[in-house]
Amino acid sequence: MPDITWEDPFCQDSGNCFRLGTDADGNGYIAVKGEEDRPLVDSLGALRALIVDIKAGKADHLL
Numbered sequence: 001m002p003d004i005t006w007e008d009p010f011c012q013d014s015g016n017c018f019r020l021g022t023d024a025d026g027n028g029y030i031a032v033k034g035e036e037d038r039p040l041v042d043s044l045g046a047l048r049a050l051i052v053d054i055k056a057g058k059a060d061h062l063l
Contacts, residue, residue: 002027009033020047 004021006029011017017033028047031039 004029004036004039006031006036020051 002023002025004023006019006021009017009019011033019031019033019036021029021031021036021039022044023029026044027041028044029039029041030047030050
């Protein structure tokens with residue numbers, strides 16, 4: 001497992017929490033809080049695009 005630097009958890013009002021992280025190779029990670037040992041991994045650019053779309057309201061049904 002690469003050395004991942006995790007950000008503080010982002011939690012919805014209902015308690016659904018996830019964390020974002022990066023490694024030294026520029027990969028981006030997203031994981032459910034408490035399950036950081038099983039993250040989804042993609043390029044930092046791909047995860048950034050996902051987050052921007054979520055914040056823009058394009059995928060709020062996922063949260």
